[in-house]
Amino acid sequence: MAEAAANGDARRRGVPRPTNPMVTPLLTDLYQFTMAYAYWKAGKHLDRAVFDLYFRKNPFGGEFTIFGGLEECIRFIANFKFTEEEIKFLRSVMPTCEDGFFEYLSSIDCSDVEVYAIPEGYVVFPKVPLMRIEGPVAVIQLLETPFLSLVNYASLVTTNAARHRLVAGKSKNLLEFGLRRAQGPDGGISASRYSYMGGFDATSNVAAGRLFGIPIRGTHSHAFVSSFMGLDEITDKALTSSDGSSKCEDFVSLVQNWLIKIQDSSSLRGTFGETSQSELAAFTSYALAFPNSFLALVDTYDVMRSGVPNFCAVALALNDMGTFHCRYKAVGIRLDSGDLAYLSVETRKFFHVIEKDFGVVGFGKMNITASNDLNEETIDALNKQGHEVDAFGIGTYLVTCYAQAALGCVFKLVEINKQPRIKLSEDVTKVSIPCKKKCYRLYGKEGYPLVDIMTGEDEPGPKIGERLLCRHPFIESKRAYVVPQHVEELLRCYWPGNSSTSRQELPSLHETRSRCIQHLERMRPDHMRRLNPTPYKVSVSAKLYDFIHFLWLNEAPVGELQ
Amino acid sequence: MAEAAANGDARRRGVPRPTNPMVTPLLTDLYQFTMAYAYWKAGKHLDRAVFDLYFRKNPFGGEFTIFGGLEECIRFIANFKFTEEEIKFLRSVMPTCEDGFFEYLSSIDCSDVEVYAIPEGYVVFPKVPLMRIEGPVAVIQLLETPFLSLVNYASLVTTNAARHRLVAGKSKNLLEFGLRRAQGPDGGISASRYSYMGGFDATSNVAAGRLFGIPIRGTHSHAFVSSFMGLDEITDKALTSSDGSSKCEDFVSLVQNWLIKIQDSSSLRGTFGETSQSELAAFTSYALAFPNSFLALVDTYDVMRSGVPNFCAVALALNDMGTFHCRYKAVGIRLDSGDLAYLSVETRKFFHVIEKDFGVVGFGKMNITASNDLNEETIDALNKQGHEVDAFGIGTYLVTCYAQAALGCVFKLVEINKQPRIKLSEDVTKVSIPCKKKCYRLYGKEGYPLVDIMTGEDEPGPKIGERLLCRHPFIESKRAYVVPQHVEELLRCYWPGNSSTSRQELPSLHETRSRCIQHLERMRPDHMRRLNPTPYKVSVSAKLYDFIHFLWLNEAPVGELQ
Structure with a gap:
C-alpha cells in the first residue's frame, strides 16, 4: 500500500x-x-x-x-x-x-x-x-x-x-469585470483566468487574482457615491503629501476651492452649475483613502454637469499636495452609462481645458475607462464613431459568451x-x-x-x-x-x-x-x-x-x- | 479564542x-x-x-x-x-x-x-x-x-x-444532460441542481446526483456501439433469469434467432435488411450487463434499418428469460440525431407491430427518449408536428441558457x-x-x-x-x-x-x-x-x-x- x-x-x-x-x-x-x-x-x-x-x-x-x-x-x-x-x-x-x-x-x-x-x-x-x-x-x-x-x-x-482584444486594439487596457454575471462562482473564476490568457490585462476578481497571479483592478461603485449625503460627513479632513513633507489639514476646503476655480474659469463658465455634494463627498473620501490611485466613477448623477467637474476638483486638489516630483497624480474616471463615445470625447475636452487653464501638465491625458454591457460589437461601433476611451471594463458579454x-x-x-x-x-x-x-x-x-x-x-x-x-x-x-x-x-x-x-x-x-x-x-x-x-x-x-x-x-x- | x-x-x-x-x-x-x-x-x-x-x-x-x-x-x-x-x-x-x-x-x-x-x-x-x-x-x-x-x-x-417543463408538458420525463457543455465544472453542477429545482426529473451528472440527491440517469454512447466489431467478441454469453430460476447458456444465439424472426415476420419483411453486427454486439453486451434496465442508443448506423430492429431482437430475447412475472423488460431506446418527430413515430409503429406479431403485451409502450441539441423551440416544434417521445434529454441549450x-x-x-x-x-x-x-x-x-x-x-x-x-x-x-x-x-x-x-x-x-x-x-x-x-x-x-x-x-x- x-x-x-x-x-x-x-x-x-x-x-x-x-x-x-x-x-x-x-x-x-x-x-x-x-x-x-x-x-x-x-x-x-x-x-x-x-x-x-x-x-x-x-x-x-x-x-x-x-x-x-x-x-x-x-x-x-x-x-x-x-x-x-x-x-x-x-x-x-x-x-x-x-x-x-x-x-x-x-x-x-x-x-x-x-x-x-x-x-x-x-x-x-x-x-x-x-x-x-x-x-x-x-x-x-x-x-x-x-x-x-x-x-x-x-x-x-x-x-x-x-x-475583444482584436477589436479593441493593442494599446487599450482590457479589464474583466464579469464575476457577478458569470455562470456561477467557478464560471467567474475560469472566466478571469482564461480572459487573461486570451489577452486581457487584469480582472476585478480578487480570488482569481490570488489563484493565478492576474493583476487585480477596481475602485468604487455607484452605491459608494450615493452612500454619502454631503461633505460634512467627512470628519478626518487631513491629508499628508506623498513624500511626507507636508500636511494639508483641510483637504475638503482645498477641493471646494478648486471646484469654485473651475466653475469660474473663463473656458468652462456656464457649462455646469451646482454639482452633487454627495458625489463630491464620495470622491473626496475616496481620494483621502487612495490619494495615489484616485479613479472616480462619474455617472451617478450627471457626467458633464457633476461627475467630471467634481473629479477635476479633487484631482487638482491632489495635484496641489507635495512638491513637484511627488505630487499625487489622479488616475482618471470611469463611465458606466450613456453615450460612451460622446461622453468620452467631451470628458477629454474638459481635461484638456483644465490642463491649459490651470497649467497642469498631463491632465489632458487622464485615463478614461468605459464599462456598461460592452462587447465586440459595441467596441467596434465606438471605434467607428471615434472615442477617447483608454480602458474597457467588460463583464456579462465576455464571461457568459453571450454571442x-x-x-x-x-x-x-x-x-x-x-x-x-x-x-x-x-x-x-x-x-x-x-x-x-x-x-x-x-x-x-x-x-x-x-x-x-x-x-x-x-x-x-x-x-x-x-x-x-x-x-x-x-x-x-x-x-x-x-x-x-x-x-x-x-x-x-x-x-x-x-x-x-x-x-x-x-x-x-x-x-x-x-x-x-x-x-x-x-x-x-x-x-x-x-x-x-x-x-x-x-x-x-x-x-x-x-x-x-x-x-x-x-x-x-x-x-x-x- | x-x-x-x-x-x-x-x-x-x-x-x-x-x-x-x-x-x-x-x-x-x-x-x-x-x-x-x-x-x-x-x-x-x-x-x-x-x-x-x-x-x-x-x-x-x-x-x-x-x-x-x-x-x-x-x-x-x-x-x-x-x-x-x-x-x-x-x-x-x-x-x-x-x-x-x-x-x-x-x-x-x-x-x-x-x-x-x-x-x-x-x-x-x-x-x-x-x-x-x-x-x-x-x-x-x-x-x-x-x-x-x-x-x-x-x-x-x-x-x-x-x-422547458412548461413546453414539454407534465407527462414527459425531462433529463438534464449538460455537464459536458456547461460553463465549467461548477456551472455543470449548478445546472443539474437548479434544473431539478425548476422541474426536471433527473440528471446524467453523477457528482450532482451525489451532492443533492437528484436521480441519475444514463446508458451508453455512440462510442460504445462503435467499440464493438461483431458478436464473436462476446465471450461470456450466459444470462440467468431475474428470479434465478433458469439460465440461458447462449443469449447471443437467442438474440440472433429473434432478429431472424423479426426479419421474417410478415408485417416487417423488406423494411430492413442486414443490420449492423457491431451495433448488435454492443446492444447484446449492454443487455448482458443490465438485463433489468436495457435502453439502447439506436442511431449510430441507421435508426429504422439497424438500430430499432437490433434493439427489438435484444428486447425480445430478454423477454424470453424467466417465467411470466419476472421476465426482463427492456426500457426503450434513445434517438440522438435526425428527424426526431418522424423517427419517434416510425419507431412507435415498429414497436406496435412487434407487440401484435409476437404477442408481447406492452411492447408498443416501450420508452422513447430523444436528445440532440433540444431546446424550448425544438420541443415546441416537435409538439406541433406530432411525436412519440416519452423523455427528453436536454444539454447545451438548458445549461448554458443559450437563448x-x-x-x-x-x-x-x-x-x-x-x-x-x-x-x-x-x-x-x-x-x-x-x-x-x-x-x-x-x-x-x-x-x-x-x-x-x-x-x-x-x-x-x-x-x-x-x-x-x-x-x-x-x-x-x-x-x-x-x-x-x-x-x-x-x-x-x-x-x-x-x-x-x-x-x-x-x-x-x-x-x-x-x-x-x-x-x-x-x-x-x-x-x-x-x-x-x-x-x-x-x-x-x-x-x-x-x-x-x-x-x-x-x-x-x-x-x-x-
Whole structure:
C-alpha cells in the first residue's frame, strides 16, 4: 500500500490537483460508468482505445479558436483515483453490478493513459484534435465528460477574450469585470483566468487574482457615491503629501476651492452649475483613502454637469499636495452609462481645458475607462464613431459568451485494438475522422501558417521544401499542393502513461498568455478579421483521405428507395 | 479564542459551508475592498445600510422568473470570515492601506447582517427585491458580488428549466444532460441542481446526483456501439433469469434467432435488411450487463434499418428469460440525431407491430427518449408536428441558457442610516426604488396572484377584503384598485443578525422543487404562455409612489438647453 501510494505520488509529481476541488472522478455522466461496467462484463475494459477531442465549428462567426483548459485536464488525470466513499456511492447508484467491477474501479488510475495535445493558448481549428487520448477503453470513457467540461468553456472564453482584444486594439487596457454575471462562482473564476490568457490585462476578481497571479483592478461603485449625503460627513479632513513633507489639514476646503476655480474659469463658465455634494463627498473620501490611485466613477448623477467637474476638483486638489516630483497624480474616471463615445470625447475636452487653464501638465491625458454591457460589437461601433476611451471594463458579454454560449467540443473513438473506427452521420460535418493520427501545421514563405494536415500515425511527416498534397477530408474536389517552409508537429506528449516519451512541462499562465498573443499575431490577417473572415484550411494526407472514404463506404448502409 | 470559535459555531449552526469550496470572502470584486477601506478611513464603515437584490427584466422573452441561489447565499454569510492567509493576500494587493483596516477586516463576520428574502423556488418578477440585505455598509458591499454570482445563474437556469417543463408538458420525463457543455465544472453542477429545482426529473451528472440527491440517469454512447466489431467478441454469453430460476447458456444465439424472426415476420419483411453486427454486439453486451434496465442508443448506423430492429431482437430475447412475472423488460431506446418527430413515430409503429406479431403485451409502450441539441423551440416544434417521445434529454441549450446567457440581477443601496437613497439613470427602467421596503403578493378570488406590491417598512400591510390602490412605480397613469382575497408577505427572515426575529429554515432541494412546481401551476396561464405572455403587475403603494417621485425630483439635476 505504501509503495503504491509512493508510486502515485511519483506519477503525479509536480502536477497539483484540479483548481476546483469539485473536479473529481464522479464529475462525469452516469453512462460512462454503465458503459465501463458493460465493457468489464464483456471482458473488453482493457481494450486499447484512442479518442480525439475536437470541435466542429469556430465560435462567434469567426474562423479561429484558442485552445484552453489543457492544464486542468492534466491535473485531473494526474490525480485520478476513486475514494472509498465515491465507490460506495457508485454501488448505491448501480446496485445490480457485480462486486468485481467496483474492485476494478477502486484499482484504476491514469498511469496507462497517454495524452497528446496541442499546447494551451495555440490558435486552433475545427476537426483537428486538440487532444488525442489513448488507454483502456473503460478508463478513457470515464475521462470524456470531465475533459469536455474543462476544455469547452475554457476555449470558448479564451477565444472570446482574444476577439475583444482584436477589436479593441493593442494599446487599450482590457479589464474583466464579469464575476457577478458569470455562470456561477467557478464560471467567474475560469472566466478571469482564461480572459487573461486570451489577452486581457487584469480582472476585478480578487480570488482569481490570488489563484493565478492576474493583476487585480477596481475602485468604487455607484452605491459608494450615493452612500454619502454631503461633505460634512467627512470628519478626518487631513491629508499628508506623498513624500511626507507636508500636511494639508483641510483637504475638503482645498477641493471646494478648486471646484469654485473651475466653475469660474473663463473656458468652462456656464457649462455646469451646482454639482452633487454627495458625489463630491464620495470622491473626496475616496481620494483621502487612495490619494495615489484616485479613479472616480462619474455617472451617478450627471457626467458633464457633476461627475467630471467634481473629479477635476479633487484631482487638482491632489495635484496641489507635495512638491513637484511627488505630487499625487489622479488616475482618471470611469463611465458606466450613456453615450460612451460622446461622453468620452467631451470628458477629454474638459481635461484638456483644465490642463491649459490651470497649467497642469498631463491632465489632458487622464485615463478614461468605459464599462456598461460592452462587447465586440459595441467596441467596434465606438471605434467607428471615434472615442477617447483608454480602458474597457467588460463583464456579462465576455464571461457568459453571450454571442454563443457553448463551444461544441466532442470526444470520439477513432481506433480500438488498432482497428480504426469512424462515426457516421447523415450530416457530413458530423462524420468523424478515423485512425490514430499525427497533426502538423505547415508554414509558408511569409511566416504565416498555411494549412493544418492530419496523417495516419505511421506516415512519414511533411518535410520542409517538399511538395505535399493536402486534401479536404470530405470534399473530393478540394485539394492543394503545399511546399512548407516550416513544419510544426501539433500534438505533444503531456501525459506519457507507461511509455518512455518525455512529458511536456505545463507552462505558467503568463507564458501561455504570451504564447497566445504571439500566435494570434502570427496569423494571416484575413483569417482574423471580424467581417467575412477567410477560413483557414484543415486537411488530411492523400493516404488518410483514401482510408477515410474506404471505411465510410464500408460502414454506411446502402439505402433502398421505395 | 475558544469562546469566539464556539460563538461562531453557534452562529452558523445547521448552516453548512457553500457547496463549492471556492466560494470564499475573496470571491468578490476588488472595488468592494477599496470601498470598504474608504468607508473605514471616513469612519463610515459601520453606517447601517439596506441594499436590495433584484432584476429588471424577465429572461427568455417571458414574463416570469424563478428565484434560485438563496441557500448558497445563506451558507456563504453563515461562514463568512477571512483567514489569515486571505488578509495577507489583501495586504499585498492594497499596500498603501493602514494596518487598522486589516485588523478590522480580520474581525468581521455577518453576525450583524440581516437578510430577508423571497423563498427559493418562488415565481418572482422584475423590480421586487428577491433579497433585502441590511448591515454595516462596508460588510454588505463585500457581499454584493458573491450574492450576485450565486443568484444570477441559479435563477436563470431554474427559469430555463421551468420553461422547458412548461413546453414539454407534465407527462414527459425531462433529463438534464449538460455537464459536458456547461460553463465549467461548477456551472455543470449548478445546472443539474437548479434544473431539478425548476422541474426536471433527473440528471446524467453523477457528482450532482451525489451532492443533492437528484436521480441519475444514463446508458451508453455512440462510442460504445462503435467499440464493438461483431458478436464473436462476446465471450461470456450466459444470462440467468431475474428470479434465478433458469439460465440461458447462449443469449447471443437467442438474440440472433429473434432478429431472424423479426426479419421474417410478415408485417416487417423488406423494411430492413442486414443490420449492423457491431451495433448488435454492443446492444447484446449492454443487455448482458443490465438485463433489468436495457435502453439502447439506436442511431449510430441507421435508426429504422439497424438500430430499432437490433434493439427489438435484444428486447425480445430478454423477454424470453424467466417465467411470466419476472421476465426482463427492456426500457426503450434513445434517438440522438435526425428527424426526431418522424423517427419517434416510425419507431412507435415498429414497436406496435412487434407487440401484435409476437404477442408481447406492452411492447408498443416501450420508452422513447430523444436528445440532440433540444431546446424550448425544438420541443415546441416537435409538439406541433406530432411525436412519440416519452423523455427528453436536454444539454447545451438548458445549461448554458443559450437563448439568454445572463440574468442581470443588481444590488442597489436603498437606505443608509435611515436615509432613503435612490439611484437615478437617464433610462427610467434603471432608476432604483428607494427605502427599506416590505413586499406582498396579493391573490384574487380565483386563487391566482394578481399583483405584487412594495410599501415602506412602516406602512400597514394590505388587508384581506380591503380595497387598495396599487401604482406602477414610475408611470403615473398606471394604477389599479385591488381587493385581495389573500395576502402573502414575500420577504421572510433567513438571517436575523442580532435581531430577535426567528430564522426561516432552509428547505431541502426536493421541497424547494415541489414548491416551485406548485407555484408555477398557481399562476394565471396567460402570464406563462410562450407567445406574447401578459406581464404580471408589479406595483408600489400610493405613499411609496409619492415618496419615490419626491426624492427623484429632489436629486435629479435640472437640465439647461443651450
